[in-house]
Amino acid sequence: MNFKTLEHTIKLTFISDILGTAPSQELLQKEFFQKKQEEVKEQIENIPDEAKELTKESYTEEDYDTPENEEISGMTYFRRDKDGIIYIPNFMIKGFFKSAAQALKDQLSLKAYKKKIDCFLFVFPNHIHFYRNGELIKEPDDIYVRPLRGMTRQGERVTLVASERIKASEENPVTTDEIKLVLIENKELTFEKIKSMLDYGFLLGISQFRNGGFGRFKWELIDGGVTIKSNGKVKLKVRKK
Secondary structure, X not given: OOOOEEEEEEEEEEOOOEEOOEOOHHXXXXXXXXXXXXXXXXXXXXXXXXXXXXXXXXHHOOOOOOOOOOOOOOEEEOEEOOOOOEEEEHHHHHHHHHHHHHXXXXXXXXXXXXXXXXXXXEEEOOEEOEEEOOEEOOOOOEEEEEEEEEEEOOEEEEEEEEEEEEOOOOOOOEEEOOEEEEEEOOOOOXXXXXXXXXXXXXXXXXXXXXXXXXXXXXXEEEEOOEEEEOOOOEEEOOOOO
């Protein structure tokens, strides 16, 4: 490459529960067919009366089967890789940096932070897995159900939403794969500012329902056989070759 980059490796340690964010493929397909069916019905209502009976049956006769294990409306899941193991995608890490930069923009003096993060900061690998006690987490622990309140013209309404959950705490933390951060050298987005953004994850984390305290984490900087924890302590670490 003809431009300069800085590369650092970090690891996240989650200290609060993590919730899945993605709708399942089956649910997406079901919603797609429902939407198409609604569009067809709307088209039918707009055609001349004499043609309605000829057209309506051909569009609506087929009934799409509902799966036996029907997903809860508003259910969110963890993404799975080709082996069916759950992960978070690297773009969620970049999304976290943007949220942290927005919250800390006055302190970081970072203008146009979204564009700078998109253009200068890159996160690898694409799929980031979870570990508990050194063991790969292959399935969520349970389903977390919570009320979602909203104000409508008819008054306040409450809807139940649900998410797959991986449990984590200070006493029983969940760690990630090693994550490589590649930063194209520039004058405004420095690695010191990136570290400040990572510190923000202790207060407001990653994934679903962050404002409820979910997805909070600590982080470690792992470079050259040395692990630098976010509390400033340094310990030697033997890297496997």
